[in-house]
Amino acid sequence: MRNQAPVLAPLFRSEAQALLLSELLLTAEELSMTDLAERAGLPYPTVHREVGRLLEAGLLVDRRVGRTRLIRGNEQSPLLAPTREILLTVTGPVVLIREALAGIGGVENAFLFGSFAARAKGEPGPPPNDIDLMVIGSLDVQAVYRVCREVSDSVGRIVNPTIMSPEEAEEQTGFLEEVRANPVIEIYGGGPDARATDAGAAEGG
Secondary structure (H helix, E strand, O other): OOOOOOOOOOOOOOOOHHHHHHHHHHOOOOOOOHHHHHOOOOOOOOOHHHHHHHHHHEEEEEEEEEEEEEEEEOOOOOOHHHHHHHHHEEEOHHHHHHHHHOOOOOOEEEEEEEHHHHHHOOOOOOOOOOEEEEEEEEEHHHHHHHHHHHHHHHOOOEEEEEOHHHHHHHHOOHHHHHHOOOOEEEEEEEOOHHHHHHHHHHHOO
């Protein structure tokens, strides 16, 4: 799917391009190629190829610090602001939620599910009106709701959180079975099957 134009953002040539630009333009960070590949979850050769295209287009700039090549958005490009606005709507939730949840203790797993995740993974259908977020852990519930309100304001779609304890997330309910059977976008700690995998590994050990 990474080589196809994303359903949520057909203006971008590929999902990889949208992911890379999201990491660079929505966080305003300066990242090395290796860090960028890790953050976007992409193979290094793909990152190298896509960054090269975006540098040629003038949307990104780079500089050398020793042997490290650092990449960032080109603030002088007239395309930067409109591209950032598009990214906030289509891929911004993943980047912004991950960054915000990093400041909340007790989060074990977090992922997007529902129609937004399905469209992002290439499944056809109507544009999503909102974003479904699952957060699992022993955590400050109000902090999660605050993060969702802030991200909602930024991306122009309501982020609906479902918050579960680790014990609740391991139950075999119809709702959880449906979540596990459909596409998700991992944000932190793996998707809905991560807990089952961890539990099986622990029993095997």
